[in-house]
Amino acid sequence: MKVKKPPLRTCLGCSREADKRELMRFVRTSDGDVHVDPSGRLNGRGGYVCKNSQCFEAAVRKKRFAAALHANLREEDIERLRREFEQTLTD
Template sequence: MQPKKVPMRMCTGCGQMRPKKELIRVVRSAEGEISLDATGKKPGRGAYLCNSADCFKKARKSRRLERAFKSAIPEAVFAKLEEELANDG
């Protein structure tokens, strides 16, 4: 029996490849709403972050999330994401 393939994703903050289950998915829906996706199943464009404040700060400072979603992200959304990340971790 072959071992099961583990899906790998790149963290938007630090750029490391990690198993998908270790990362947090950030989603932009078709309506343009940006939120955290705990299940990994929400429809929309996704970007992945490590569960650390450092990776979130790196992604925010270098505008990697905005580049991944190909749209500007308001400060209020960043504040909400940071709060949700703090509550999860």
């Protein structure tokens, strides 16, 4: 019987490859909104970041959210995502 490999994803901030359950997912929904998706189950285009603020900030600085999610993010969108991300980490 073949052993199933865990699904791997790459962090947008540090480019480290990890099991997707170790990373935080961000998703752009069909209506164009971008949200933190802690469950990893929302429909839409996704991107992953390590569960630390350094990787989040690196992804913002390198404009990787916009590239991965195919979305134009304004500064207020980034601030909202930052708050959602920090809140999710503390829960």
